[in-house]
Amino acid sequence: MAGVRLAARACGIKYKDRSDACLIELAPGTAIAGVFTRSLTASAPVLWCRKALTGGRARAIIINAGNANAFTGAAGTNSVGRVVSAVARKLKCKSREVFVASTGVIGEELPDRQLTGALGGLRADLAADSWPAAAAAIMTTDTYPKGATRQAEIGGVPVTLNGIAKGAGMIAPDMATMLSFVVTDAKIPAKTLQALLKPAADASFNSITVDSDTSTSDTLLLCATGATKHRRVTGPSDPHLRAFRAALGDVLRDLAHQVVRDGEGAQKFVTIEVSGAASRRAARRIGLAIGNSPLVKTAIAGQDPNWGRIVMAVGKAGERADRDRLSIEIGGVAVARDGQVVPGYDEAPVARHMQGRDIHIAVDVGVGRGKATVWTCDLTHGYIDINADYRS
Amino acid sequence: MAGVRLAARACGIKYKDRSDACLIELAPGTAIAGVFTRSLTASAPVLWCRKALTGGRARAIIINAGNANAFTGAAGTNSVGRVVSAVARKLKCKSREVFVASTGVIGEELPDRQLTGALGGLRADLAADSWPAAAAAIMTTDTYPKGATRQAEIGGVPVTLNGIAKGAGMIAPDMATMLSFVVTDAKIPAKTLQALLKPAADASFNSITVDSDTSTSDTLLLCATGATKHRRVTGPSDPHLRAFRAALGDVLRDLAHQVVRDGEGAQKFVTIEVSGAASRRAARRIGLAIGNSPLVKTAIAGQDPNWGRIVMAVGKAGERADRDRLSIEIGGVAVARDGQVVPGYDEAPVARHMQGRDIHIAVDVGVGRGKATVWTCDLTHGYIDINADYRS
Numbered sequence A, B: 001m002a003g004v005r006l007a008a009r010a011c012g013i014k015y016k017d018r019s020d021a022c023l024i025e026l027a028p029g030t031a032i033a034g035v036f037t038r039s040l041t042a043s044a045p046v047l048w049c050r051k052a053l054t055g056g057r058a059r060a061i062i063i064n065a066g067n068a069n070a071f072t073g074a075a076g077t078n079s080v081g082r083v084v085s086a087v088a089r090k091l092k093c094k095s096r097e098v099f100v101a102s103t104g105v106i107g108e109e110l111p112d113r114q115l116t117g118a119l120g121g122l123r124a125d126l127a128a129d130s131w132p133a134a135a136a137a138i139m140t141t142d143t144y145p146k147g148a149t150r151q152a153e154i155g156g157v158p159v160t161l162n163g164i165a166k167g168a169g170m171i172a173p174d175m176a177t178m179l180s181f182v183v184t185d186a187k188i189p190a191k192t193l194q195a196l197l198k199p200a201a202d203a204s205f206n207s208i209t210v211d212s213d214t215s216t217s218d219t220l221l222l223c224a225t226g227a228t229k230h231r232r233v234t235g236p237s238d239p240h241l242r243a244f245r246a247a248l249g250d251v252l253r254d255l256a257h258q259v260v261r262d263g264e265g266a267q268k269f270v271t272i273e274v275s276g277a278a279s280r281r282a283a284r285r286i287g288l289a290i291g292n293s294p295l296v297k298t299a300i301a302g303q304d305p306n307w308g309r310i311v312m313a314v315g316k317a318g319e320r321a322d323r324d325r326l327s328i329e330i331g332g333v334a335v336a337r338d339g340q341v342v343p344g345y346d347e348a349p350v351a352r353h354m355q356g357r358d359i360h361i362a363v364d365v366g367v368g369r370g371k372a373t374v375w376t377c378d379l380t381h382g383y384i385d386i387n388a389d390y391r392s
Helices: A044-053 A073-091 A112-117 A119-125 A131-137 A190-202 A239-261 A280-292 A294-301 A308-316 A347-354 A381-387 B044-053 B073-091 B112-117 B119-125 B131-137 B190-202 B239-261 B280-292 B294-301 B307-316 B347-354 B381-387
Strands: A004-009 A021-026 A031-036 A060-067 A098-105 A146-154 A157-166 A179-184 A219-224 A269-277 A327-330 A333-337 A358-364 A370-377 B004-009 B021-026 B031-036 B060-067 B098-105 B146-154 B157-166 B179-184 B219-224 B269-277 B327-330 B333-337 B358-364 B370-377
Touching (some): A004 A131, A073 A119, A112 A119, A131 A146, A239 A269, A239 A370, A269 A280, A280 A358, B021 B119, B021 B131, B044 B098, B060 B073, B073 B098, B073 B112, B112 B119, B157 B239, B190 B219, B239 B370, B280 B294, B280 B307, B294 B307, B307 B327, B307 B358, B333 B347
Antiparallel strands (some): A031 A219, B004 B021, B146 B157, B327 B358
């Protein structure tokens, strides 16, 4: 894809013998949109990106793994400043066109000289086909790199979207130690890009949960290089954006699913469809209450069709639900209807479904027409292994 | 203690070879107060108790373990009706003086004939000193029975409070599969009793969390038999109630701590003190965000003083906090101050503290004077073992 080049290098911030730094170079005139963590203890890079985003232009994204540069006070802010200046000098662009993302341990100062020291090598390595290397460099506890690509057309002209993501724990809406960078060669102004990004993020990264924890560092950036010439886009409701909007939704959902499938210790991928809620927002909250429940997640890990725990989770969501009209399906089999177990319920086919890797739960709460889908994974011994011993 | 007798029996609802039914008989004229789950899918016994509570009088509480009689539709309501009628007949009291609590599997019909069939034996066994047997009969995944007792005086006359509780998982504020029954021989009208119970429940059972899940069945009942004669209590603000109020707080906190210490798979008891919040409510929410965080809880299980995860949890609580004034102490040792690690931070004493069984975390969020204390436990392999294989 024209207009973007990437490079990855090992600069030894925390990990040995693997790449941990990534530079993304964007063509002059690239527009940028972003969605960030809602954490009130956001990291220094997130604070910088929020500020830089008001300019709407990007020439570079610099990313490191191993250290989140979060809760590092003035030292963290200074560190971001030095990294941004070094990148701006190297690529001859303005500071506010440089975006920064860091992921890893919280509370330790970022050894930024290791990162800036690698800039020369990173620039020399820049190549249009380095997406897989970039996806690998931003990993922390991820077990595989995550990438997705889609084609769309705007006014009959083909455009491409490429995206990468990382994230395996501290994954919950708004958003997680989730970093994702998506670039398209379409020409779309920053304001329109932002309007397209927000709902697509809600239906993807903001609809997944691994462990209900929200990171200080979540960053989703969408860049449009404009390298491909097509008819001018007039605004977010331009009908010519229909295919692009769908492709953007696909890329983000694909990446979000990859994050959940790689959830720390995850053995199963769980789709939770909620219907009959008072609103879409209520449906999503109910879905997340189910997807975040340790008791539901351990039951799934144990391949136990314990639908009583789903009832419990619906009850604790704090959203309107009619206990006597509640219905539950697992793997397409009706388990409960109108607030009680279906007559002659046969657990055998449901138990068989629970033994698979892809689990499907559908819940109708019987009060309205709000719908939402949420994705999560099971809670296993693997999660405890990884997180009871992360730093050592 | 005069005015109350208890009995426990095995009626075989789910468990073999152990008692699973408990009858508490209360003297005529006993006043009752209660606090229940806020779940919107509350169980049939909870719905009954809420209704019966409007009468303010109690003669009996009948409890079973092994089946929660939740999400059982009309069958569950009818089942409660039959149990209540049978107890009322047996003890020659009104139906609305009979309270019911059930804990165990959700979604299966309660075999109430097994419970009513045991009533004759239970009545024959009633004895004033059967508190330990009662505490044992209401256990589910609990590993030990939970009881507490305190003395107080009202107008110079000694009174007693005895309480029992169960609950080890699905424990979160408002409240958990937490059942607790407290009886005093003081003479306190139902309305005053309720006014005393609510704040005491908030500062105890509503300030603990094991796994953030909220049960359909949480029930806390406080009964005053009036068997001891003392000066008349005029209302909740009667100065003669000061010692009683303190004793009630002690009993509930003691029982709540026992529940947390017996949290499923728990190896450590964690006290989280939050100060500097915008309000007491905000402080409690921040404390619960820390106490519910799987990443904080697994770090504690791993004896890892990973205070970055505490920062993360403060950030996700959604309450006002000043990132640059945030301070954290672990085991009385300052770890972070004013938004960054303390100069020359020595992890050794903190790491030693993390190896103990009682972990103390203090967080000041730097915006106000709101304070709260929350208690939780660590998240271990034991939790997964218990919950991935509960029904089989």
